[in-house]
Amino acid sequence: MEFFRALGPIAALSFDLDDTLYDNGPVIEQAEAWMVAHMRDTYLQTAMCDRAWWQALKHRLQREQPALRHDVSLCRRRLLACGLEWGGMAAAEAAMEADKVFAQFLEIRSQVEVPESTRQVLGALAERFPLVVITNGNVLLERLALDHHFQHVLKAGGGFAMKPAPDLFAQMTERLGLAPGQILHVGDDVFTDVLGALRNGYRSAWLNDHHRSLQALHRLPDLMLNRLDELLLLL
Numbered sequence: 001m002e003f004f005r006a007l008g009p010i011a012a013l014s015f016d017l018d019d020t021l022y023d024n025g026p027v028i029e030q031a032e033a034w035m036v037a038h039m040r041d042t043y044l045q046t047a048m049c050d051r052a053w054w055q056a057l058k059h060r061l062q063r064e065q066p067a068l069r070h071d072v073s074l075c076r077r078r079l080l081a082c083g084l085e086w087g088g089m090a091a092a093e094a095a096m097e098a099d100k101v102f103a104q105f106l107e108i109r110s111q112v113e114v115p116e117s118t119r120q121v122l123g124a125l126a127e128r129f130p131l132v133v134i135t136n137g138n139v140l141l142e143r144l145a146l147d148h149h150f151q152h153v154l155k156a157g158g159g160f161a162m163k164p165a166p167d168l169f170a171q172m173t174e175r176l177g178l179a180p181g182q183i184l185h186v187g188d189d190v191f192t193d194v195l196g197a198l199r200n201g202y203r204s205a206w207l208n209d210h211h212r213s214l215q216a217l218h219r220l221p222d223l224m225l226n227r228l229d230e231l232l233l234l235l
Contacts, residue, residue: 061082072138081095132152152176186225190212
């Protein structure tokens, strides 16, 4: 743990999820591969569509509808429906099939392996601080058996812009009834988490467990963690 400025009293801890509490890369890769294979094997309309084709379609949709960049679930459903419509399926049927596929995708995407050390850290911290989640992702937290640690969970989408935009940070301060400076946000991403927290008045703890250079930062956090369990020193 390394401090870059005095932290001051902290009344609550806010956590990012993906790549902060667990390694998100393997499960996302698995879910993406499943989606491409499922759409190829199940629907004649997308039987010839490979991963590169789906990626290109996603980028086109996000260019045409910038709001989709702030809602990963809506973007995924639109992507699936658009792919089926491109292959000739009627729009209403494509939307229904997209919702079914998305529900399966979300279950696979949520098959995350959470380290036991993470569970222990959250359990110990929850005895001292209110814990909350601010995430741009869409993992089903209840599938991870972590939801009982958190008093509030806010996800981008549904009218909330992604971090580092103010939406989620402002809403969480309102829910907690605290000033932003009383909340320490913990996350791995130098843009969405560190810069997002600082821009919106939160204190920032950067989880740098991959030993990245400080030059990767847009602004210095209040503190840097080499491991999540270093947060226990706050107790």
